[in-house]
Amino acid sequence: MCTVACPSTRGPAIQALYGSSVGCRDCLCSGYFEGVRDAKNRKKKFEDTRKIEFKHVHDLLLKLTNDEYDEPDYSEKEGLNISSPDKHLFMWAVLLNRRSLAILFWKRLATGNIGAALIASRILRALAKYAEKIKDLRLQSSLKEHAEEFEGLAIHLLESCYEADTKRSVLILVRPLPAWGNTTCLSIAYSAKLMNFMKCDCCQRKVYEVWMGYLSIYSWKQWLAFFVGIILPIFPLMSFRGTENKDDTSSETKSFANYFFRCGSSDCRNKDLVVRRDLVVRRSGFGKKDVTFWEGMRYYYTAPITKFVYSLVSYLILLVLYAIFLLTDLRPSEEDDSPSTIEWVVIFWVCTLVVEEIRQLLVRKPKSIKRKAISWPYVRNLFDFLKKKTINWSSDVWNRFDCVMYVMFAVSVILRFTLPPCRFAMARVMYSLTFILFSIRLLPLGFVFEGVGPKIIMISRMMKDLRLFLYILMIFIASFGIANEAILNPNVDSSYNLIFRSLYKPYWRLYGELLLEEDEELVGNTTVSQDPSLMNVCPQVDGHQWVAPTLTAIYMLISNILLVNLLIAMFSYTFQSVQDNAALYWKFYRFGLISEYHDRPTLAPPLIIINHVYNLIICLKKYGLDNESSSLCVNLKKVDDEALNLYEKKHLQNYFIKKKRQQIDLTEKRVDKVINEIEECKNGSQAGLKRVEERLLTVEKTMESMGRNIENMLKIMKRKK
Known part of the structure; x- marks a missing residue:
């Protein structure tokens, strides 16, 4: 209707x-x-x-x-x-x-x-x-x-x-x-x-194709050529995959610079295996058109796996440079040759990473807004557009982590140039804390590896368990710590250090540092005889020497035995729940990393700034991000799209027909089972009737024999009389 x-x-x-x-x-x-x-x-x-x-x-x-x-x-x-x-x-x-x-x-x-x-x-x-x-x-x-x-x-x-x-x-x-x-x-x-x-085979096949790009690596020799290609351009020794369509020469004749500087891994059409012949690579199936050196170079550098390797090496170099100037050459700006050259390189390097994060934020959905005249409604629409992108970008926990990391680095740089030498230690502390965050940022790169990815998920979930555990733990630390401090050190002056001193001992006792010597060295009244005003801060131990040690023993029993084993049990449950589905988690989270490097520019930081400048020029010319095909979004012709719709619809009908047949077969099996049970009951009843008849015949024969025996006995008794 x-x-x-x-x-x-x-x-x-x-x-x-x-x-x-x-x-x-x-x-x-x-x-x-x-x-x-x-x-x-x-x-x-x-x-x-x-x-x-x-x-x-x-x-x-x-x-x-x-x-x-x-x-x-x-x-x-x-x-x-x-x-x-x-x-x-x-x-x-x-x-x-x-x-x-x-x-x-x-x-x-x-x-x-x-x-x-x-x-x-x-x-x-x-x-x-x-x-x-x-x-x-x-x-x-x-x-x-x-x-x-x-x-x-x-x-x-x-x-x-x-x-x-x-x-x-x-x-x-x-x-x-x-x-x-x-x-x-x-x-x-x-x-x-x-x-x-x-986790379906079809999804994983596509994810692997996206990850490898045009590269075709199926043996250890090809893997060796791939890693050697990071240093030496030995592209003719590698195997690639070519486009399936013979007439598709437009993508083959595009300039090398267009593919080298643009985001993404170029075109994504179904590809066939490429076979190496001598020092060139040939496509199998449609002639002997060779892959040239420049084409091989483009295929190699636009593959997401290549971008990942270069980005990993680049990030490790950044950490090494960061550690060098942090340990050896971090001095106030008033001194000569400060900041050092390495520090300036690190600052520029991090700035290129920040620009890359901004690019990732802008390329997220929605892709673009309609072009309008500059007016307040347009500006408000632009703010809503950026707000949606920011919310979408911040939905990833590692993006929020990056935001905190870069903000801390910016604060470190500002403090480094503004603080006087007498307070420069604060800038050093901020730099050190930021270095910890930069090092932790290596963790999500492990999602590529099947053995490391699930472990990272375990760590993230255990951190949630630890957050809940700390709530319980802090209750016992605060209660026993304050009680113990009040008994041993009464009437002390109020200060910010008082809370720290109250929680110091119970916290370190979790790790086996008992600190019993400090509790046992109780100060007597004779030590302050010269200053009677200090008598109020001495421990009142007359007849109550057992209270503080008893509280310590109870706290150690609860914290080191009960609470620690509770945390171990929580960690064991989290570990087992992730380990049982390790392959499922790895296949899912790996796609996020692969899609990120698929959309990432070709060059690694700090040279990635060249890609950003090139893309900015292209965006200004086109006024907005382009919607060209990529490995993760293939724009098809209308005829091809309709053919896919018919193909999908056909298998949808086949699936429900198959499902109905299975239901019919299942119903037939149930009917057959009921019929068999009825037959068994019928046969069983007939067999039961036969057995009853046989028993009745046996009883009749027994009665007849008994009757004959009685008659014989009567006859014998009459003869004796």
Whole structure:
């Protein structure tokens, strides 16, 4: 009925469906809609309190999907002209947690079924978190089950496509979805933390292709050539992958500088293996066109794995230089040759890293804003645009860590140039603390390695356990420390050092430093006979010498035995929970690091500033970031996109047909099992009747023999008489 209705009449009908959700107890959208509506219309009073506008739905979807979902049909001008009612009915069913209706409308979608399932799973997970906040456990469980069901549908559909055609399935993951904000399936799965989807073979194959770029490394000799290529340009000895399309010569003839200085790892089309012949590399399958030295150089330096290695080496050099000037040549600026050359190099190096962080912030979604005349609405729109980017960028804990690290480094540099020599130690302390943060920043680089990545996750989760443990520990440290200090050192003058002195001993006793000598050296009244005013600060130990040692013993029993073993048990549980799913966590978090280095410029810091200047010039010319194809977002032609939609739709139908067949087979098996049980019962009853008849015949024969025996006995008795 919705599919034949006029587009102008579909909007009010769907608005009425959303309006009916206000006050509904089975979903959370009522509270969301009311909150968004009140925030957007504080100065307005609705005559109809149940009326929901499309802009409220749009704001809700942006909030649940972290600004990834963008729907032009929900804008104020086009909100009543619905072109695809099935998609909007699907979103309505998902938001209201109508499971059967959501699956029904999902099957009816014309495009992007896998992406729609992932979007639905993300929305339902966000709603489940909100249900957890309001302590609605029943609704939280229902929403989680609904989200897992859609994630499972996406996984089964992707696996069905992957079994039939691997290349098309990989393209499904990285093609933009116009119906869902031009995002990709991989981006949705990563942002929603759908780890089970990310561990699929199809996803991992694409992640590996992105990580290797054009490089084709399958043996130790090729790995040796790769690492030697970091120092010496031996590109003809390496193997590469070439483009699949023979006619695609535009990407091959692009200038070397365009690929060398631009962000990303160039074009991402399906590639075939390249075979080395003599000192050149040839593509197999379509002629003998050679990969030239410059092409090999471009393929090598634009591969994310190459960028990672160069960035790692560059960062290690930065730490070495930082440590050198911090240990040997950090002097006040009033002295000669201060700051040193190494310090200036480190400062410039860190500035290039800050610029790279700013670039990462700007390239995050949303990609760009519409060009308008300079006015206050445009400026306000620009502020909202930057605010969304900042929120999106700060959602990653390591980005927040980078922000703190760079701020501390900036403070260190400011103190280094402003403090006088008598207070220069403060700048040295800030530099030292910042060096610790720079060293810790090496940890996330371990996500590349399967053995190190899960350990980093364990450390992060154990830090959360430690934070909860410190709350419990501080209660016992403060209580026993203050009590012990009050007994041993009464009536002391109040100062800031008093709190430190009260917590000093109980804290170090956790690590085995008992400090009993200080407690046992009690001062007697005779030592202060010359100054009677000090009698009030002497320990009052007459008849109470046992109190302080007893408190110390009780504290040691609780802290060193009970609390420490509690912490060990918490760490053991966290370790085992991560270790049981180590491969799952590693495959998921590795994608984040690979995508970062995929979008990263070719050159490593500090030479990365050349990339930034080049990209800035290009952006100023084009006024905004470009939307060219990359390995993680492939822009297809309309014909190819429609072919992928048909391919995905075909396997969707095949999946549900297969599922129905499985249900029919399962039903047949159950019917056969019931029939067999009935037959067994029937056969058992017949066998039972036969056994009863046999027993009756046996009884009759026994009775007859007994009757004959009685007759014989009577005859014998008559003869004797």
